[in-house]
Ligand SMILES: Nc1ncnc2c1ncn2[C@@H]1O[C@H](COP(=O)(O)OP(=O)(O)O)[C@@H](O)[C@H]1O
């Protein structure tokens with residue numbers, strides 16, 4: 001053929017030209033700028049800390065690694081961490097998926113009630129939840145234990161303590177699982193809600209029963225959502241420190257996160273070397289979980305999203321409807337209501353005792369603890385403002401980046417994606433310490449400002465923002481924005497008119513998640529907040545170390561009210577939207 | 590090559606040159622979804638890209654829309670270069686001033702029909718359409734496609750056919766010179782499809798836009814097209830009017846893909862100008878060449894359409910006549926299809942008469958030499974066989 005030679009000589013020119021064409025438009029440029037800032041607030045502090053792993057006092061060294069490997073109980077530390085994270089994530093997965101399925105696909109659903117209930121653990125900052133559970137199930141003074149003992153006494157069984165002990169493996173795993181359930185539940189129900197009902201209907205028509213359909217069609221089709229939920233649960237488990245610290249430590253269960261915090265904040269001078277060495281194990285573990293989730297995602301890529309926002313016909317559970325409902329309600333009572341009740345009782349009672357003086361309950365203690373205390377009030381205001389603003393910045397930035405990553409599958413895009421999710425793979429503590437080292441002193445002098453907290457919160461909760469934004473973007477699909485581009489809309493317009501409204505339910509949910517995380521944050525707050533810039537997490541830690549359970553209970557009660565209101569409003573909003581048919585028709589059909 | 594022509598009625602609306610688009614499969618293998626494609630769409634033309642699933646139709650359409658970046662070649666719309674690998678030009682889709690209808694309609698679920706249709710009017714750069722004009726033109730477009738009463742409905746509240754009409758209105762509202770269609774009728778039921786097809790043709794003829802229409806349905810292609818481009822594994826096998834494609838197929842692949850056809854394989858025994866004599870398993874076949882050259886001894890296929898054959902009980906006076914045995918006459922209303930075993934092949938024949946011969950009887954088949962196409966086996970023959978492994982020396986129908 002005569003054209004072959006010309007074709008061959010074309011090639012280099014073509015390659016070269018493509019490079020010049022890849023200059024980003026204004027939309028991409030803004031996105032890349034945001035991505036650069038987001039990555040910098042994580043990577044720079046991290047680099048600051050990590051260089052210390054190999055570079056101490058101006059010289060290359062393996063000393064920190066040697067010191068870490070020399071920890072006498074390293075083996076049991078790792079094993080305990082692994083057992084705790086795996087067991088609590090597995091339990092949370094089963095509970096979360098079960099609840100989501102009952103709620104989305106069966107007539108056990110009770111409207112907004114069941115929608116919101118499994119998310120209730122979000123209401124309670126983990127540290128408050130852990131305290132609440134201690135108040136309930138402490139062997140001697142635990143309220144629930146005492147009530148059970150009273151009940152057993154009626155049958156002539158006399159116990160002096162127990163029957164339950166929160167400071168045990170089962171207690172710890174259970175409370176950790178309760179806190180991981182919302183991650184699984186949120187993702188699983190979003191997946192189920194968007195699933196094309198025709199997939200399930202086809203299976204039922206092929207003769208498969210309810211549970212066979214669930215197992216062979218529904219769950220595999222929503223595997224990406226389930227994988228995302230499980231990954232979040234694992235991340236949460238690895239990074240969580242307040243629950244294992246309060247419940248696990250007295251039981252002799254020692255996990256990495258607690259040890260890192262101890263080494264950094266409760267040891268003087270701080271053993272940063274060993275803390276960073278331990279973080280390395282966390283990095284490996286979370287990296288493994290991430291890789292597994294990617295594999296699941298790749299396999300489940302072809303799950304289809306419903307057209308026309310169709311809602312599946314719910315499955316009639318028949319006689320099992322009420323038992324299923326009772327199961328859901330029982331879970332909620334057990335996981336959330338009871339600890340909240342314990343907190344409220346103790347805060348109204350004024351001090352912690354199994355013998356509540358029911359007639360003397362009053363708001364005096366609550367009022368005194370929260371609203372008459374200038375520092376606490378200031379902390380509340382600061383936390384709310386930071387949650388509002390930080391959540392907004394985080395989710396909008398993450399949305400733009402998620403869009404960029406979805407549209408451009410270049411190496412750069414993949415790198416940005418990985419970098420944004422990086423904080424999850426590193427102990428929050430480490431990043432917070434890095435931010436402190438980097439920004440508190442010269443030349444920034446941000447110590448004691450709200451800005452340093454904002455930066456810290458953003459850095460820590462970027463992965464959550466990113467995952468929520470990814471889910472929202474993937475729900476919009478390819479053709480709807482393409483139709484907009486062909487209609488002549490520029491990228492900014494396509495973003496504001498097509499992507500944004502379609503992603504809105506997902507973004508609002510993501511914002512709520514960030515808000516709640518930031519308001520209830522303990523990790524960054526412990527390190528970056530002070531008396532000059534108090535936040536709720538900082539106050540809780542102060543109160544906790546001073547040992548005032550009644551005060552702690554009061555503070556937690558107020559937090560519950562705030563996060564609860566946000567959660568209910570957001571849920572009502574996203575439900576309404578998804579009924580309007582915002583779930584888009586995606587893909588070829 | 591400099592594009593110095595100015596826009597005039599002679600300038601093609603679309604000009605695609607040597608376009609190549611490669612995809613890397615999950616397995617790592619590289620496929621040429623578009624393989625050196627060159628073609629033009631003239632002003633007011635209705636061009637259909639026709640081919641089986643996976644032959645690259647959608648990819649070709651998407652590269653023209655700017656939704657996919659080709660690897661090599663160039664694309665010009667109305668004389669302006671939109672893509673050129675050599676000059677390093679790539680115009681984004683929003684600046685190409687074209688409209689497209691997606692297979693899934695791609696109506697925005699959070700907007701009413703009115704807002705969906707108004708969107709292109711409000712989005713194009715460099716032009717501010719006043720509010721009342723927007724309303725007027727949207728209503729006009731909705732009336733044009735016959736769904737004026739749906740303007741306040743959301744896509745989720747419409748039937749597939751109605752959504753299709755809204756998508757059409759959205760594509761037409763801007764009066765673009767070029768409208769791209771990606772199998773827009775494949776998701777609606779047969780009755781609606783026929784109706785929409787009919788309306789689409791009259792609309793296109795009336796409004797005068799150029800259309801590039803992707804389908805795998807040959808009937809649809811025949812009905813709609815001024816010209817058809819038959820695609821075969823990313824290449825254009827033939828580009829011509831429906832009549833040309835049907836009566837003068839350039840390759841065996843095209844012949845087999847469009848309509849029903851009889852095929853006998855054999856060896857060329859004599860060539861005289863465009864007339865060729867072929868020795869086949871059931872005797873001598875005299876046919877005509879279309880463009881190609883063959884020499885004595887070449888392996889070729891002699892092909893002819895079932896409606897061109899004649900059936901008789903007595904031996905006819907014809908150059909091509911073969912005795913066969915009737916397997917089964919099949920009455921299908923407008924005609925009767927007779928299936929005959931002739932030598933080593935099965936031959937299909939359509940006749941308006943249903944009482945010519947009975948099953949099991951012997952009968953003569955004849956066909957005029959000018960109705961028989963002789964096509965070389967090499968080259969595309971491999972493709973055609975690969976496409977339909979059961980096609981061997983027998984009857985092929987594409988439907
Ligand atoms: N994004 C993609 N990645 C890899 N291969 C693709 C992609 N899109 C299309 N292809 C491949 O390109 C070929 C042509 O696809 P397509 O244009 O969709 O065909 P058609 O529309 O004619 O059915 C097919 O082999 C298909 O598998």
Ligand SMILES: [Mg+2]
Pocket residue numbers: 646647648772
């Ligand atoms: Mg296609």
